[in-house]
Amino acid sequence: MSHPVPLNVTRGSTTAHVTFLLLALAALGLAALPWISGAGGSGRAVALLVYILLAVMWNALAGFAGLVSIGQTLFFGVAAYVTIRLSNAGVDPYLAVILAIVSGAVLGWLTSLFMLSLKDGEFAIGMWVLSSLAHLCVNLDPLIQGETGTSLIALNAYDIETRNTFTLWVALAVTVVILAALVVLLRSGTGAAITALRDDEIGARSIGIDVMRTKRIVFVLAATGTAAAGALWLASNTTFQPRAYFGVHWTAYMLFMVLVGGLGRVEGALIGALVFFLIETLFGAYGAWYLVGLGGIAVVCALFFPNGLWGLIGPKLPSDPIPTGYKISKIHDASWEEI
């Protein structure tokens, strides 16, 4: 080959730097919350982080890998159950949370071995069946006492202030690590393959992308993140009733957040989680009407903003807040022209 062409490749922008700064400040703000708002605030902050994890992971799965699952509660519920089980066996509850997240990754990998060969609707329903199956098995465990459930009693070893603060910090650290892993993955060579897969699976195969391997990476990451959400939800709420973790309402929340925020964009999922959190905080007390309202918003969004809120906001920004792509230009420099 001849001389290399002088090229200028950029992968960031001012928008991205500002976004990074804002996200870092938000994380610091959340970390400082126990001193600002007391115990109640910490619990709500963990809820927000759990919603963010669920939305971003469901979006990675459906929006990027084209895998629409209505049974991600499999990982959410099993992780909570594993946390209870490990803690009951004498493991420190926070260490149990971390081990439950690892178990989510392992379960994700095992599940991927047979689930990823299923297509579209079969996959979606298949995941739901697996989740229901796990739900039933958990109910059979005498420790759980069927739907009566149990609590993460070991947390009582910590006084309530310490516990709330520590749970928030663990939740924050886990969320930051998993989101960072997703962004690093999307910016890598494999990430470009994932994005290509999002846009056209047949085209992706034609240029040599190993579609199964690529989907598996996303699936395992999504399982890990969703498991993290389940274990953190337990650490924050302490009670474990199987129906409250394997319930289909979680699937509805994930769908809501991603569709309202914008499918196929990390930014969209983040916004969807924030919107859901705000609606729940403001209107959650209205019971059934709150759920009716959620459904109404989802319908309005689907009809009038098919690309979600991000479809409205994104194009107005100078460049991507979370850039995963490349900008390229040839350097026209006199010294190079000589070569």
Next chain:
Amino acid sequence: MTAHNSFVLQSSGLSMSFGAFKVLEDINLDVTQGEIVGVLGPNGAGKTTFMNLLTGAYRPTHGRVNLMGRDVTGLPTAKRCHAGLGRTHQVPRPFGGMTVFENVLVAARQGNVSHGGDPVQLAWRVLEQTGLADVANRLARTLGLLDRKRLELSRALATDPQVLLLDEIGGGLTLTEGDHLIELIQSIHGQGVTIIWIEHIMRMLLGSCTRLICMAGGQIIADGAPRDVIEAPVVQSAYFGVAA
């Protein structure tokens, strides 16, 4: 069956049925390094099915496919791409949410596994060759038809193919656009890439092909020098509708 090394692509006894319906029957085609083989035939002749068997989108009911002397019948599309088989699609399949450059870069990274080198450089050179360097940072979904076809070619080229399958790449283009595309395809051929080209536009095929085959009813009914194939009575009757 043993493969001859001089053939870059071989289809031996390739057949395909969907239930009782036979789409392809006993297709034998040996393609030598450096050929441009045009494939023509009426709609429903089995051309696209044949291409899908060559690329691995379908598994044949019977028969084998050899690429560079290696049996690839059991390999999926992506592995055949790594083994040196590139393709373009009849309806372009750009990665719409990625830029033109990213489309080609991902092909250089994922498809060109054996040759190494800097994928950024490779992707840029391909774009300069195909004339898309000026729109490198545009989202692929904003491209017009000719540029989408160029992008299909660019992506296939970035995988460094030995054999390139073109599926009706000339369809829907104006005369001038078609001429640009022919020039580009000839320059790709000039780099030593063997080409198999399904096309309805006779002008494009006759101007470029070193060999022509005509398919009808799931079989190859003529194979030879382009002029001879066009003038063969069997082709005149099956493809041009001339009474024999």
